[in-house]
Amino acid sequence: xxxxxxxxxxxxxxxxxxRTIGQSIAAPVISTSLYFVVxxxxxxxxxxxxxxxxxxxxxxxxxxxxSVLTQSISNASFGIYFxxxxxxxxxxxxxxxxxxxxxxxxxxxxxxxxxILGLLILGTANFFVDVSIQNxxxxxxxxxxxxxxxxxxxxxxxxxxxxxEQLQIIPLLVITPLTFLGGSFYSLKMLPPIWQKISFLNxxxxxxxxxxxSFYGSGDVNLGVSFIMAALFLIVSLxxxxxxxxxGYKLKT
Amino acid sequence: xxxxxxxxxxxxLNKTYAxxxxxxxxxxxxxxxxxxxxxxxxxxxxxxxxxxxxxxLVRLTSGTIRVDGKNIEDQPRDIRQRIxxxxxxxxxxxxxxxxxxxxxxxxxxxxxxxxxxxxNLLKSLSLWDKRKNTMMxxxxxxxxxxxxxxxxxxxxxxxxxxxxxxxVDVSLRKDMWTQLHALRKxxxxxxxxxxxxxxxxxxxxxxxxxxNGKIVIVEKKEKLIKKLGKKHISFKLDNELKxxxxxxxxxxxTIKDKVLHYEYDSKNTDIHISNLFDALKTxxxxxxxxxxxxxxxxxxxxxxxxxx
Numbered sequence: 097x098x099x100x101x102x103x104x105x106x107x108x109x110x111x112x113x114x115r116t117i118g119q120s121i122a123a124p125v126i127s128t129s130l131y132f133v134v135x136x137x138x139x140x141x142x143x144x145x146x147x148x149x150x151x152x153x154x155x156x157x158x159x160x161x162x163s164v165l166t167q168s169i170s171n172a173s174f175g176i177y178f179x180x181x182x183x184x185x186x187x188x189x190x191x192x193x194x195x196x197x198x199x200x201x202x203x204x205x206x207x208x209x210x211x212i213l214g215l216l217i218l219g220t221a222n223f224f225v226d227v228s229i230q231n232x233x234x235x236x237x238x239x240x241x242x243x244x245x246x247x248x249x250x251x252x253x254x255x256x257x258x259x260x261e262q263l264q265i266i267p268l269l270v271i272t273p274l275t276f277l278g279g280s281f282y283s284l285k286m287l288p289p290i291w292q293k294i295s296f297l298n299x300x301x302x303x304x305x306x307x308x309x310s311f312y313g314s315g316d317v318n319l320g321v322s323f324i325m326a327a328l329f330l331i332v333s334l335x336x337x338x339x340x341x342x343x344g345y346k347l348k349t
Numbered sequence: 350x351x352x353x354x355x356x357x358x359x360x361x362l363n364k365t366y367a368x369x370x371x372x373x374x375x376x377x378x379x380x381x382x383x384x385x386x387x388x389x390x391x392x393x394x395x396x397x398x399x400x401x402x403x404x405x406l407v408r409l410t411s412g413t414i415r416v417d418g419k420n421i422e423d424q425p426r427d428i429r430q431r432i433x434x435x436x437x438x439x440x441x442x443x444x445x446x447x448x449x450x451x452x453x454x455x456x457x458x459x460x461x462x463x464x465x466x467x468x469n470l471l472k473s474l475s476l477w478d479k480r481k482n483t484m485m486x487x488x489x490x491x492x493x494x495x496x497x498x499x500x501x502x503x504x505x506x507x508x509x510x511x512x513x514x515x516x517v518d519v520s521l522r523k524d525m526w527t528q529l530h531a532l533r534k535x536x537x538x539x540x541x542x543x544x545x546x547x548x549x550x551x552x553x554x555x556x557x558x559x560x561n562g563k564i565v566i567v568e569k570k571e572k573l574i575k576k577l578g579k580k581h582i583s584f585k586l587d588n589e590l591k592x593x594x595x596x597x598x599x600x601x602x603t604i605k606d607k608v609l610h611y612e613y614d615s616k617n618t619d620i621h622i623s624n625l626f627d628a629l630k631t632x633x634x635x636x637x638x639x640x641x642x643x644x645x646x647x648x649x650x651x652x653x654x655x656x657x
Binding site for chain 2: 098100101103104105107108115178179182183184186187188189190191192193194344348349
């Protein structure tokens with residue numbers, strides 16, 4: 097294992113985060129705080145509690161997920177797309193480094209950034225709403241699993257994308273709507289039965305529900321099902337990445 | 350006597366890209382340890398494909414590449430650690446500083462930080478003063494030097510340079526030649542592709558010519574010039590000669606503006622220049638001056654590519 101190379105890629109990506117701290121950390125933390133102010137403190141006070149949890153507190157897990165999902169994808173996809181775009185990818189491909197090590201470096205850094213961001217948003221939420229975490233290990237595990245899985249997914253997008261528009265299209269047009277419609281701001285029980293059924297086709301429902309379960313001990317779907325779905329996304333992402341490197345898809349001719 | 354072993358052995362190498370474009374056809378080539386090998390060829394001849402395959406950037410369709418006896422498909426890590434590549438394009442991360450980008454490459458190749466080594470490397474390439482500059486602030490020539498520094502950051506003993514002096518001014522080009530000669534002295538095997546025949550003539554120990562994906566010839570530089578070079582003699586005549594006399598017909602002479610031209614194959618043992626001088630004397634053709642010229646590598650290259 098070329099640990100030095102993994103460390104080099106990891107540190108390079110982490111330094112990028114510190115160089116662009118406004119974009120990487122400050123912007124998502126501030127924009128999520130605005131949600132807490134508007135939906136938690138302002139509008140939230142006139143909305144009745146859900147499953148015994150005040151509305152402001154109810155939306156915390158969903159908003160953390162929203163940021164973590166989009167940032168995991170953005171960080172990992174940009175991390176691998178940029179060297180492809182500039183042509184510097186030749187260095188990674190000609191270095192004595194395996195595909196697994198490349199993935200660990202890029203996805204590891206993207207995961208770390210999202211984890212830091214998720215924890216920062218959680219800390220910030222405390223300033224605006226009451227937050228209680230019923231099961232901290234479970235919350236940590238769910239957060240970590242989500243960060244890894246969606247960083248892997250972001251890595252796939254970074255390999256697939258041919259331009260900056262394609263790089264943005266999945267986070268903006270797929271992930272954000274699915275997160276909004278996946279119960280970030282409401283319980284699925286509040287929907288008409290037909291929309292509840294349709295919502296179960298949304299894979300992000302399971303992640304948001306499982307994450308919320310670790311906070312308040314209840315969710316829209318069974319905790320076990322949430323875990324199985326999260327593990328399934330992880331396995332599918334890993335299998336796609338394995339195929340990419342086996343075939344050299346968009347990397348080697 | 351220094352015995353040069355074959356450090357790179359390429360056998361029956363083929364590359365067919367998607368879309369059935371055959372970039373390389375049955376390429377056989379050996380590179381000797383410690384030599385400077387120049388690969389010449391017109392655009393699209395297959396030079397970059399060949400280098401990219403050795404460096405692991407392009408997949409092999411068939412054939413084998415061995416570096417120091419190791420097959421690149423079986424032991425890619427061992428081999429890649431020994432190879433440095435300066436690509437044709439100036440591909441750099443524009444936001445990185447010179448220092449960071451060179452350190453990054455060293456780390457990618459599994460080497461721990463060695464500030465002293467990088468300092469010496471940057472100084473040897475006249476980049477030390479620019480170490481804190483971001484890549485986007487450098488000129489094209491400076492960027493090219495950084496590319497070389499990056500390729501040398503992990504102390505490789507084989508260096509590939511894909512058109513290293515393209516777009517570089519004459520003075521910088523000569524600096525680079527000096528640096529490459531110094532590298533060769535330190536034991537680095539250098540393989541370069543170039544469009545500048547003058548560069549191959551100046552630098553290379555051996556020259557390979559590739560065209561349409563096939564190796565046309567591989568020969569020592571001097572031998573190539575001697576083997577394929579033509580000689581040309583011009584006689585500046587005293588008096589105008591309207592027609593070549595019949596006795597001189599065998600020599601296939603041409604005449605233009607009171608200058609008689611004779612071109613001959615220097616390796617042809619049947620040709621004796623004295624015969625021509627004797628014949629001119631017999632015909633009472635007198636001349637003021639004689640100039641001789643050996644064909645340059647450029648002329649040989651053009652001829653080879655035309656005929657291949």
